[in-house]
Amino acid sequence: MAFAVADKPEIGTAEVRGRISRVALVQATQAIGTETFDPRDDNLDKAMSAIDRAAADGANVVVFGEMYLSGYRTDEWLHRWATTVTPPDQHVRSLIDKARSQDIVILMGAGTFGAIMPGDVYNSTLVVCPDGLAGVYRKSHVAAFPYSEGVALERCFYSPGRELPVFDTPAGRIGVHICYDMSFPEVARVQTLRGAEMLVNSSGSAAGFEEYWDHVAYARAVENLSWYVVCSAVGQQRDTVLFGGSRIIDPSGVVVAAAKHNEEDYVVADIDLDRPRALRSTSHTLSIRQPGLYAPIAEAQQEP
16 A cells, blocks of 8 residues: 655755765554464555655665564454564565565564463564575563553563664664653663664554653654654554654754654655764763762662
8 A cells, every 4th residue: 555755854965964874764553363363464465665766765764663573463363463583484585585686675563472482472673684584573661551452562472572672784783672662761861872863662552642752752862862763553453542653863853754644644754874973073962971979770679
């Protein structure tokens, strides 16, 4: 299907300098799984068309929303339809082939099985490069709000990840995290300190939290002086409405591209990977840090 192009600044102009990555965000609805329906073929077919469009637009990285391949609210049926990464199943192999043929980096949300504990399922983002699978980020902060429904019951279905990796890709060094991870500033900070040149959040932005996403995404960008990219799924999934609001925020907090709310959309923008370095060298925000003062952050809390 076709995606509308949101208003965006001109791309590829003479004013853009430095090391440039062109980033495409695919804000799309998803099929969700049931006891008898595997949604991955439908979602992958739709994704392939969007990847082709991004490549035609000159993008070298394309980002999809949280759990896009599996369907975010597939929930209790993930034990049937989660993706096997090691060894890669047919869907992962198809993404690797597409990344190679289009010379593009693909960040794809998916439910994945753990490699060590059989049946363990993770809310993940696959980082697929033209030369193969660079790795998998597994959501480390899995929401579990007993007074809520839908998106807040994740802990019933996913195990938490235990790593905050940064991936070396042809589009730059990317720190990937997922949705609720954004609420924990330590995640973005650790990935920044590990050399991330852009931070990418693959999300399922729930309706009712629009202002939250505006403010917290801005904060993660400016406190790390980093590009901050949010790509959300959109639409109704069971009793959950995802509003979208995908965006690209520059290291000074300026939104350079934004998708519409409550509809499928597609945005693309150039980002200058050297801009964070220039801002950090003049503000000294990161070099002024005093990690010795922050030890309580890493200490386990005592039981009351």
